[in-house]
Amino acid sequence: METGRWGRRTGSEGPLGSVHPGLLVFTGSSEKDVALAKQFWVSATMNPHPESRLVSSSTEQRLPVARATGPTVAERSFNTEDYKIQQLLEKNRKAQEAEEKERYFQKAKKREEILTLLRKQRLERIEKELVSLLHKPKAKVPQTKKVLTESERTDREEVRALGQLD
Incomplete structure (x- = not known):
């Protein structure tokens, strides 16, 4: 067996080495300790949550199977x-x-x-x-006399006076 670039051994390291070839480095440890440590780390890795999986293997997610649409044998013999x-x-x-x-x-x-x-x-x-x-008689609207204000009266008198000057 050869030692790789990061101090890892290359080649076959048994069943655990082939399962999880990670960044595990055990220098100066016995083979038994290395195997136990690898087994621990492989079992300690957490699987993703079931909600994050795209497809569930459970049968609850599957749609019901379509039934036959044609008439049954009893219906055909009418x-x-x-x-x-x-x-x-x-x-x-x-x-x-x-x-x-x-x-x-x-x-x-x-x-x-x-x-x-x-x-x-x-x-x-x-x-x-x-x-x-x-033919209806037209209703006469009583006209009310318009009451002029003081300023309107003075304005009219001035207009008359100007009209007489010409």
Whole structure:
């Protein structure tokens, strides 16, 4: 065995040397102490926290297995009577949907008729108001006499005096 650059021995050092070839230097120690020390340091190294691992080996993290999507054997062997009943029920359901659709269509049509009638009545009312507006007597707004302040009076007198000078 040879001694390496940092005082470590190169070559095979037994099972522990191959497991953890770290920066361990044991100079002046017996082989037994070196083996025990290496075993201690290998066992003392801490593994990363389970939270820091990207993939967990536990089965809790795995998604459930998808079940077969097709019909089972019992479902594939159906009765013709069941099939006829299902067809009859489907037919009835489609008939009910058609009736309901027709009812909604009738309601929408009636609503449009009502809105059209209301628009017509509104326009007639506006026309009548415009016609009657021409014949209504105009309300006279009583005019109040404006009271002039002292400064406004003096301003008007000065304007008159200037107008007379020309």
